[in-house]
Amino acid sequence: xxxxxxxxxxxxxxxxxxxxxxxxxxxxxxxxxxxxxxxxxxxxxxxxxxxxxxxxxxxxxxxxxxxxxx
Numbered sequence: 001x002x003x004x005x006x007x008x009x010x011x012x013x014x015x016x017x018x019x020x021x022x023x024x025x026x027x028x029x030x031x032x033x034x035x036x037x038x039x040x041x042x043x044x045x046x047x048x049x050x051x052x053x054x055x056x057x058x059x060x061x062x063x064x065x066x067x068x069x070x
Contacts (some may be wrong), residue, residue, distance in 0.1 A: 008033060 006014075008029045015025035034040040044050075 011032065012025050012029045015028060016022065020028070031040070
């Protein structure tokens with residue numbers, strides 16, 4: 001199956017033609033645009049504000065310890 005790209009306007013028109021409500025079609029196009037333009041992920045990139053010094057090994061050990069049967 002080939003990958004076919006088309007405009008956001010054509011995507012919206014196709015959704016409406018297939019019975020999607022206008023608000024859902026608009027939201028779907030807005031989501032697609034945000035994903036394509038990198039806007040969707042910009043608040044989730046790792047940086048000093050959302051990164052801790054805890055290693056995955058330390059976290060896993062503490063997590064496992066908290067849930068061991070006593």
